[in-house]
Amino acid sequence: MDIQLKRGLLDVCVLTAIKNEDSYGYKIIKDVKPYTELSESTLYTILKRLETAGMLTVRTVEHDGRLRKYYRITDEGLERIEEFKKEWKEVMQIYQFVTKEGGCND
Amino acid sequence: MDIQLKRGLLDVCVLTAIKNEDSYGYKIIKDVKPYTELSESTLYTILKRLETAGMLTVRTVEHDGRLRKYYRITDEGLERIEEFKKEWKEVMQIYQFVTKEGGCND
């Protein structure tokens, strides 16, 4: 998919992936894969950004001798998803502008 | 609207505004305004980019002593709009992932 089109989608996508159950990097990538490709470098950048923004919290857990960082969504994170849904109406209006026949001369 | 969400929408928005009738900067801004805010600096950046990409052509016309640059869409530009429509299916899948209840544990 076009990179620009993904922007604004990825953040909420990641938040959705941890919404109902705490999750960690590798699992998030796999959960999101059916919907959109998400590289590790991209994901960890996003996770860091969301953490800084207070939309999720992190805790480190040892699992089979390996460290895993589990991410949990916060109230701000849930709110972010709701904001996204509200903004989607505007997005759909743009989409309809683009897809309707006639363009601007009507 | 969230800036990130607009990315990937603006280019096709501008192309749509000139799709059925050649147009110029100021008019494009007014035509697109009902759907999304678009500043001059942003628009002229986009127009330059689309021109470089061969998606539109420019011609300068004198109008009341002032110069106007009229933009006309090319076949590549029309194709760009079609590509956008195709990609929209993926966007909607992401949207449904975000809005469906249940998150990842199902």
Added chain:
DNA sequence: AAGAATACTTCGTGATATGATGTATTACAC
């Protein structure tokens, strides 16, 4: 023993929306 899978990190790069600022003309209100 070797390679794939798991798991996270860091760095540099390119694309891009936007505010600020500038230039220049025309239309209009007072």
Added chain:
DNA sequence: GTGTAATACATCATATCACGAAGTATTCTT
């Protein structure tokens, strides 16, 4: 007739962000 808004386009610096590349380290599979 003067000032202000509207028309019209241009440029620059900045901040945000997705991504590939490369790295570290462990476990599982064959």
